[in-house]
Amino acid sequence: MNDDPTDRERPRQRVRADAQRSIDTLLTAAAEVFTVSGVDAPVRQITAKAGVGAGTLYRHFPQRSDLIAAVFRHEVDACADAAPSLVAQCEPVDALAQWLRRFAGFIATKRGLSAALHSGDPAYDSLPSYFQQRFVPVLGTLLDAAAKAGQIRSDIDPQDLLRAVGNLTLPAQEDDDGHTQRMIALLIDGLRYGAHAGPA
Amino acid sequence: MNDDPTDRERPRQRVRADAQRSIDTLLTAAAEVFTVSGVDAPVRQITAKAGVGAGTLYRHFPQRSDLIAAVFRHEVDACADAAPSLVAQCEPVDALAQWLRRFAGFIATKRGLSAALHSGDPAYDSLPSYFQQRFVPVLGTLLDAAAKAGQIRSDIDPQDLLRAVGNLTLPAQEDDDGHTQRMIALLIDGLRYGAHAGPA
DNA sequence: TTGCTAACCGGAACGGCGTTCCGTATCGTC
DNA sequence: GACGATACGGAACGCCGTTCCGGTTAGCAA
Numbered sequence: 001m002n003d004d005p006t007d008r009e010r011p012r013q014r015v016r017a018d019a020q021r022s023i024d025t026l027l028t029a030a031a032e033v034f035t036v037s038g039v040d041a042p043v044r045q046i047t048a049k050a051g052v053g054a055g056t057l058y059r060h061f062p063q064r065s066d067l068i069a070a071v072f073r074h075e076v077d078a079c080a081d082a083a084p085s086l087v088a089q090c091e092p093v094d095a096l097a098q099w100l101r102r103f104a105g106f107i108a109t110k111r112g113l114s115a116a117l118h119s120g121d122p123a124y125d126s127l128p129s130y131f132q133q134r135f136v137p138v139l140g141t142l143l144d145a146a147a148k149a150g151q152i153r154s155d156i157d158p159q160d161l162l163r164a165v166g167n168l169t170l171p172a173q174e175d176d177d178g179h180t181q182r183m184i185a186l187l188i189d190g191l192r193y194g195a196h197a198g199p200a
Numbered sequence: 201m202n203d204d205p206t207d208r209e210r211p212r213q214r215v216r217a218d219a220q221r222s223i224d225t226l227l228t229a230a231a232e233v234f235t236v237s238g239v240d241a242p243v244r245q246i247t248a249k250a251g252v253g254a255g256t257l258y259r260h261f262p263q264r265s266d267l268i269a270a271v272f273r274h275e276v277d278a279c280a281d282a283a284p285s286l287v288a289q290c291e292p293v294d295a296l297a298q299w300l301r302r303f304a305g306f307i308a309t310k311r312g313l314s315a316a317l318h319s320g321d322p323a324y325d326s327l328p329s330y331f332q333q334r335f336v337p338v339l340g341t342l343l344d345a346a347a348k349a350g351q352i353r354s355d356i357d358p359q360d361l362l363r364a365v366g367n368l369t370l371p372a373q374e375d376d377d378g379h380t381q382r383m384i385a386l387l388i389d390g391l392r393y394g395a396h397a398g399p400a
Numbered sequence: 401t402t403g404c405t406a407a408c409c410g411g412a413a414c415g416g417c418g419t420t421c422c423g424t425a426t427c428g429t430c
Numbered sequence: 431g432a433c434g435a436t437a438c439g440g441a442a443c444g445c446c447g448t449t450c451c452g453g454t455t456a457g458c459a460a
Binding site: 064 | 451
Binding site: 214216217218219242243244254255258262263264 | 416417418419420421422426427428
């Protein structure tokens with residue numbers, strides 16, 4: 001049972017320092033290249049930006065899809081981890097609003113990815129559930145705090161809101177003109193609305 | 201005004217007979233390869249099946265996307281053109297039902313295409329409107345005939361129904377088990393329902 | 401500190417792809 | 431039947447993802 005090879009993050013043996021450095025450099029470089037040129041960008045462009053050889057990339061990410069999935073996880077983490085500091089320095093409802101905007105920005109850079117997600121490559125299988133596992137609790141905490149402070153209504157399902165913001169953001173093309181931002185603002189106003197027993 | 205280079209189907213000069221033969225062979229071969237291996241199948245696979253050289257393909261379809269778009273149009277035409285013969289040999293409501301099943305089959309083979317559609321390639325820009333232009337009138341005629349015969353209700357918008365059947369069909373995976381067929385049958389029963397002023 | 405070895409590194413090389421090029425063959429016309 | 435325009439096939443080109451391997455380095459033990 002514990003020899004299941006699908007166990008993730010098992011520290012089979014310590015990663016050497018130079019290897020860890022390569023991995024970090026590659027993830028950063030890949031993230032930049034993907035946002036600029038999309039996930040179909042040539043691998044050599046990534047290795048060039050990272051200043052490593054192709055062999056190094058493939059040592060750590062045996063398939064191209066492994067790299068894409070790793071970058072995705074990395075960015076999901078960064079977005080989810082941005083919440084606590086917002087909570088620390090804002091009113092609950094403002095922390096919620098700012099995080100949703102941050103989240104929308106995250107989704108907006110994922111246009112090319114949705115095609116990859118449906119490509120059937122098993123490297124992507126765990127991504128949707130990872131997305132949920134990280135974001136639902138974060139948004140749930142933000143919603144709870146704002147609701148407890150009486151700043152928004154309390155009948156919102158984090159999963160629903162996550163999906164709504166995601167859907168709002170995805171169809172937007174590059175000629176956005178702030179449309180997404182306006183829609184999210186509207187959504188947040190909608191949340192505020194129910195905070196009082198009777199609307200103002 | 202009439203020298204707009206976007207005019208489609210302008211007979212700049214007669215197509216030579218051998219050229220037309222090549223085009224037809226290529227469209228047929230490409231359609232087969234696409235349904236078996238998806239739209240990302242290697243070009244050489246198509247030229248091999250068609251028994252032509254790569255040069256011939258690129259003479260008639262300068263970009264890969266041009267071939268995909270042409271196959272799509274070709275299949276849209278085939279599906280739309282199937283309606284009249286159904287009308288000729290069936291009760292109106294049966295013609296409608298059979299054509300919707302035909303249409304569902306058409307959509308079912310277009311899974312890989314939806315990604316291509318959103319790739320931003322200008323060759324695909326006219327495809328959605330072509331889809332509408334061909335299918336809405338066909339379905340509209342079928343609905344009218346069945347409604348006039350008192351076999352279905354008369355308040356159905358062809359565009360809505362087209363979209364509904366499309367949505368019903370697209371999410372289905374390969375482990376379909378007749379689900380799509382059952383859903384379409386249900387939809388047609390729904391159409392029948394309103395045919396009488398009061399339901400049976 | 402030194403020496404050893406497993407792990408890691410860079411980049412040339414490989415096979416496959418989409419696309420182009422051009423000498424040859426074919427069509428339609430005079 | 432001959433001629434010019436057009437189309438044909440397939441070798442060739444450049445790019446890509448991926449693999450391979452000789453040289454390098456980190457981490458540990460003595």
